[in-house]
Amino acid sequence: MRGLGSGAYAGATADMVAGLLAEFVGETQERTADLIQRLPKGDCLPDLRRFVFDLAGQARNFGLSMLETVADQAQNYLTAIVTLDDRAIDDLGHYLDVIQDLLSGKQGEEGDIRQMVRGLPVRRGVEIDEAPEVRDIEVVLVMAPGTQQTFVERELRACGYRATAIPDTLKALAYATRAKPDMMILSAVMPQLSGIDLALALAAIPATRNIPVAVITSLNADDPQLKVLPPSVCLIRKTSAFGDDLTKALQQGFLL
Incomplete structure (x- = not known):
């Protein structure tokens, strides 16, 4: 044989x-x-x-x-x-x-x-008044569907960005290596692979290390779980400052 x-x-x-x-x-x-x-x-x-x-x-x-x-x-x-x-x-x-x-x-x-x-039709989100023309900028949202995703997507659409929602961190990692989005916003708490782990993986892979990343979290900034994140990763806190943190993250990613 x-x-x-x-x-x-x-x-x-x-x-x-x-x-x-x-x-x-x-x-x-x-x-x-x-x-x-x-x-x-x-x-x-x-x-x-x-x-x-x-x-x-x-x-x-x-x-x-x-x-x-x-x-x-x-x-x-x-x-x-x-x-x-x-x-x-x-x-x-x-x-x-x-x-x-x-x-x-x-x-x-x-x-x-x-x-x-970027040539494909944009996913519908929450309708907003006077939505601007969609720009050639893609932001990937890695989070479970819900109020948080709706709010972030609304803000992105108001800026004219293309929002791609992926509720699976492993799929998001594969997608990022292929499509090279302009930014990724991750929920810290996710099944299988956490948003923190995904942020570390993105920073370690040559194909994705230059993609701006922000992590949405309810943890304090000095929490040991967040200490492992690279300095370039923005934190978006689940507090009254959520909107301000999101704006800061977009600015740091050179999207605003």
């Missing part, structure tokens, strides 16, 4: 993976085309949610980073959608067109993920 490291086995494995990839691309192109046709009718929201969820996982398994990023962004967009109105239909049609282009090779997997993300 040939060893697991033999060329023949490796070749067979490569052929198998290539076959699975071709099958995945073909099936996904069919699903995408079907959704593009159905989207104007406004009756396919559950299928859209299922599609982008499946797509994100499968793209990750095959190492298709651009496709995974688009699927993640589409999931983020869909979290704020209740019904498919005209705006949502137009925006999601754009997402599906980008997915088709990636599947057909019109956009290479080695392209600029950062630039591509």
